Amino acid sequence: MNSGGIYIETYGCQMNLVDSEIVLSLLEERGYHRVEQPERAEIVLVNTCAVREHAEARAISNIARFARLKKQRAGLRVGVIGCLSRHAASELERKLPFLDWILGPDVYRKLPALLAEPPRDRPLVLTHAPADELYDDVLPARRDGINAWVTISRGCNNFCTYCVVPKARGPERNRPGDSIIREIERAVADGFVQVTLLGQNVNSYRHRELAFPDLLARAAEVEGVKRVRFLTSHPKDCSPELLRVIAEHETICPELHLPLQAGSDAVLKRMGRRYTAAKYRKLVETARAIVPELLLSTDIIVGFPGESDADFRETEALVRAISYDDAFVYRYSERPGTRAALKYEDDVPLAVKTARLMRINEIVRGSGVRRRRAQIGRRLPVLVEGASTRDPHESMGRTPAGHVVVISETRSAGEEVPVRLTALAGRTLRGEVLDSVAASVDNS
Ligand code: SAH
Numbered sequence: 020m021n022s023g024g025i026y027i028e029t030y031g032c033q034m035n036l037v038d039s040e041i042v043l044s045l046l047e048e049r050g051y052h053r054v055e056q057p058e059r060a061e062i063v064l065v066n067t068c069a070v071r072e073h074a075e076a077r078a079i080s081n082i083a084r085f086a087r088l089k090k091q092r093a094g095l096r097v098g099v100i101g102c103l104s105r106h107a108a109s110e111l112e113r114k115l116p117f118l119d120w121i122l123g124p125d126v127y128r129k130l131p132a133l134l135a136e137p138p139r140d141r142p143l144v145l146t147h148a149p150a151d152e153l154y155d156d157v158l159p160a161r162r163d164g165i166n167a168w169v170t171i172s173r174g175c176n177n178f179c180t181y182c183v184v185p186k187a188r189g190p191e192r193n194r195p196g197d198s199i200i201r202e203i204e205r206a207v208a209d210g211f212v213q214v215t216l217l218g219q220n221v222n223s224y225r226h227r228e229l230a231f232p233d234l235l236a237r238a239a240e241v242e243g244v245k246r247v248r249f250l251t252s253h254p255k256d257c258s259p260e261l262l263r264v265i266a267e268h269e270t271i272c273p274e275l276h277l278p279l280q281a282g283s284d285a286v287l288k289r290m291g292r293r294y295t296a297a298k299y300r301k302l303v304e305t306a307r308a309i310v311p312e313l314l315l316s317t318d319i320i321v322g323f324p325g326e327s328d329a330d331f332r333e334t335e336a337l338v339r340a341i342s343y344d345d346a347f348v349y350r351y352s353e354r355p356g357t358r359a360a361l362k363y364e365d366d367v368p369l370a371v372k373t374a375r376l377m378r379i380n381e382i383v384r385g386s387g388v389r390r391r392r393a394q395i396g397r398r399l400p401v402l403v404e405g406a407s408t409r410d411p412h413e414s415m416g417r418t419p420a421g422h423v424v425v426i427s428e429t430r431s432a433g434e435e436v437p438v439r440l441t442a443l444a445g446r447t448l449r450g451e452v453l454d455s456v457a458a459s460v461d462n463s
């Protein structure tokens with residue numbers, strides 16, 4: 020048994036967050052333990068993201084700082100794991116020759132054995148492993164908190180032309196439903212009251228007879244679970260059946276992250292998204308009809324190759340018409356090896372991309388504030404996540420749909436408190452605590 024300290028730094032999306040917990044679990048089983056500072060570690064691992072050039076550059080410069088530490092600390096070993104390892108292994112090898120390992124997302128089971136091997140003078144590069152790796156039997160080493168992220172699928176079968184994910188994480192693989200439910204039961208037993216199901220496209224989940232709406236319903240019925248959330252929904256696979264399951268279960272949060280990417284059909288077609296603006300709009304109408312409380316958020320890419328002013332105006336108009344609660348807006352970033360990079364020139368100037376990004380952000384800021392303000396006066400259960408960041412005597416939590424609420428009382432994380440929403444400060448709602456859930460929570 021080893022007893023070395025592992026320091027792990029994670030970039031990118033929640034999938035990487037869970038992968039880091041999986042890696043820690045695999046290593047803790049062998050006697051390693053997590054440390055919070057690289058200076059105290061024997062092993063440093065950096066879990067990287069390749070989705071945009073900016074994320075990649077930031078990761079590379081952050082990894083470079085460990086070269087100095089390695090010189091100072093004899094025996095320290097440094098590995099890069101995650102999407103960048105598979106997407107840009109040779110670049111990492113060239114730019115960061117001091118690394119010990121460059122490992123793709125499917126080879127983490129090899130880590131304990133690799134860590135036990137004697138050091139080498141060059142990085143060991145292992146990017147691919149059996150395509151069926153699911154880490155299905157590995158219980159992630161979760162940190163404290165109220166939420167357990169639970170991966171239901173790995174990889175992606177969509178080939179959105181701009182995206183590195185299918186190449187960096189491989190084809191979609193779905194976990195068996197029973198083991199997902201067992202993991203949720205275990206998380207609840209360990210004190211996590213909220214579960215978030217994760218996949219690049221949860222709506223295409225299917226394992227044998229079990230499709231995503233059935234899995235979600237089963238998750239919602241696990242005893243003791245207070246809230247179930249899920250990410251991400253691809254519009255082409257989001258069915259009315261799924262929306263009905265959300266509406267029928269009180270424990271499923273009325274929330275949908277539904278990436279639009281663009282509002283122009285020509286751009287959507289070049290992106291390979293497989294829906295039109297009209298279809299997306301219809302889907303949002305259906306979703307809001309079935310789940311009236313819905314909190315709707317999205318991702319938008321501005322400045323995709325060939326996006327004209329007229330194309331952008333269509334995105335602008337659609338974003339305004341839909342009136343989102345939140346949006347993540349990105350400037351198109353050309354990723355080597357993707358179909359968009361091969362076929363289209365990255366021809367929208369950076370200044371234009373930035374202006375478009377600011378425009379969409381401004382529209383969504385407006386709709387976000389309007390939609391939050393409309394919540395004032397409502398009585399809702401707020402699930403407390405912890406102390407407010409501004410004032411330790413206040414607590415922060417969320418409404419079922421996911422709006423952030425601050426209350427002027429100290430309550431413990433995981434407690435569900437009946438609250439009347441009283442005001443909006445910036446994007447944060449304020450609320451006053453009511454006496455009893457049964458008497459106070461409205462059903463509108
Ligand atoms: N599977 C999820 C997440 C993919 S990455 C989904 O399909 O929504 C998260 C977001 O990053 C995407 O929705 C997209 O808006 C953005 N993104 C992906 N590739 C990008 C690129 N090359 N340039 C800019 N943004 C990108």
Ligand code: SF4
Nearest residue numbers: 175177179182184219
């Ligand atoms: Fe990338 Fe599209 Fe898959 Fe999302 S659905 S991970 S954007 S290829």
